[in-house]
Amino acid sequence: MVGPPGCGKSTFASRYPASWRVCLDEYRLAATDDMTDQSATPVAARIQELLLDARLSRNLPVLVDSTNVFAHVRAKLLARARYWQRPAIAVLFDLPLKTVEAQNMSRDRVVPPHIVREYHQLLPDADQLYAEGFAAVHPVSSLGVTAVTARS
Template structure:
């Protein structure tokens, strides 16, 4: 996959279950652009696996998101972002700072996600992966929420914008 041509200062939310390829996709941009709950869990506890560090990781992610949006810096939100409240929080920050809001929806088949997850260093339990996959929004839902541009990771073609 080649990087998207993101508008300057955009917030780009990667949306998909664990193991779908979000972090690999995000690695195409400079490290400074990426905010990641996994990275902040690891910074707080020495391992991405320590879910008890998630509360702190969310706080750190919020601080970095705010700092980057305030400065007009392009930001990649590399977390699952499948839950509506998570996306709503990201979208609210982009709107507050009047930044473009771009979503990349990882429309990866469940069987592929499960296989990729099983091959990772940090394997997420299958029932969790399946639950996240079930929560995936549609392109229409993302547009209704207010994301101005939605890309499908499978095709990297921009869907119609409203």
């Protein structure tokens, strides 16, 4: 998934089996009792990589529940998919900034507005994601839209 904080990624991910989801926030929480503690991101990223490898090596679906707005972060995810010879599919949350800001303010855990704006500006478009190597890009342009169908 690719999108700024507050765009609905975690809500989207919650529609799928919990075993599919890898989430940096959850691993930061496990490491520090605070999912917003950015100092735990390196540890959380290592946990995520271990779980990605475990699932990809078994050809199991994975939903990466983090912003992934930085190209270098997406490059690492694409490298893991290539290593395990699995397609990487992006779910692009390209909602309007006003919608994302309003959604963020209504959450229990509000991300500072300047971070939401910054990450929204970093959001790639579908062409960029294809150029990076994603096999498919599924845009989500409104809250509540399901972009991908779960396997049974």
